[in-house]
């Protein structure tokens with residue numbers, strides 16, 4: 123009898139399958155990405171999504187407590203006793219009228235899915251619990267990732283909590299926000315700073331992992347994407363199981379967008395939703411590979427027959443011109459997204475779109491998110507800047523229901539926020555000129571005052 127879950131190549135010409143417990147980075151036969159795949163007919167899946175809500179009543183069971191494993195029937199690749207969970211996915215879907223107004227939407231129709239509430243402060247915990255569960259299934263002792271910061275923070279946290287697994291973090295030099303670096307160091311991850319950028323670190327970690335047999339935790343790991351599907355399940359839950367019209371997400375390595383598309387397609391196949399939201403993926407103009415390939419060079423999923431020559435040509439051009447990703451949204455400062463093809467599949471399945479926003483638009487949107495009492499790191503705010511752009515274009519109607527994913531916590535990158543609000547003149551230029559940011563439209567400047575009661579009272583009364 124074949125297994126209920128296996129790994130499968132996404133290339134329809136190949137469709138090679140592999141055992142669920144095999145450790146692979148890519149398809150052995152054709153080099154494409156792999157999915158976790160299931161025999162849904164033989165698995166038991168709830169007949170209606172609201173059955174998942176009942177688990178909230180049994181929160182002392184760690185699997186029911188987890189915002190990911192609560193939905194375990196929808197990612198059934200591991201036996202319950204192999205699941206590694208430390209309470210990930212306790213996040214919220216919140217309305218934010220001020221942000222809605224900024225984006226030009228009906229105040230009741232814009233929702234922010236705040237993934238900064240995960241224990242390591244970003245959505246990455248949703249995926250890490252999946253990958254650690256798989257690592258646990260195959261008895262891995264060492265794990266590694268390349269990271270712009272949040273992946274390493276999450277991985278190091280899981281490894282430390284588990285105790286039996288050593289974490290190796292590969293980062294580029296000077297390319298990591300302190301709020302993230304401090305986590306990897308504090309959690310005891312072995313942190314290897316490479317003289318290069320994220321794309322360099324990514325290449326090296328793959329080589330090293332292969333040579334030393336270290337379990338790779340990067341987002342080409344299909345089990346991370348399985349966990350990240352749960353972000354969409356929680357969005358649906360927050361909306362009373364009614365799919366929104368749009369889900370808007372920043373695009374870096376394109377793991378989230380890939381996972382979201384897979385989640386929706388599976389839910390539709392299972393008859394659990396009757397409408398698929400459109401997914402909008404937002405690049406920064408300083409790291410615009412997906413936008414260029416899709417909008418500039420016409421690349422498509424094309425039933426899985428992606429025209430690789432378009433990608434190869436563009437990457438050759440980046441190399442020839444020595445073009446590197448540059449954006450202050452460091453979590454999406456990536457020019458060679460590993461999940462590119464899966465993201466193309468999401469765009470195809472969901473009638474999705476790709477847009478780019480400037481770093482100035484990102485910072486302004488971030489200030490609006492902050493002013494709503496939530497806050498996020500710069501990359502996350504690309505989703506809100508993207509919502510505003512799509513609304514401006516008229517692609518999103520004002521009464522459509524829109525969910526923006528806030529991928530990471532405000533405190534990940536306090537420098538960006540403090541400089542935005544308080545740096546002036548040369549200090550502002552030094553912080554932002556290389557990102558093309560000229561203005562801080564929503565600056566909330568601290569007021570300098572002498573230590574004098576009358577003067578302080580004056581300031582307070584004037585505010």
Ligand SMILES: *Cc1c(COP(=O)(O)O)cnc(C)c1O
Pocket residue numbers: 244245246272273341372373374375376377378379453454499501502529530531
């Ligand atoms: C990793 C990350 C991203 C990029 O997500 P992908 O799935 O790689 O596209 C965006 N924002 C934050 C805060 C992240 O940590």
Ligand SMILES: [Zn+2]
Pocket residue numbers: 131132133136137138149150151152153154
């Ligand atoms: Zn293949």
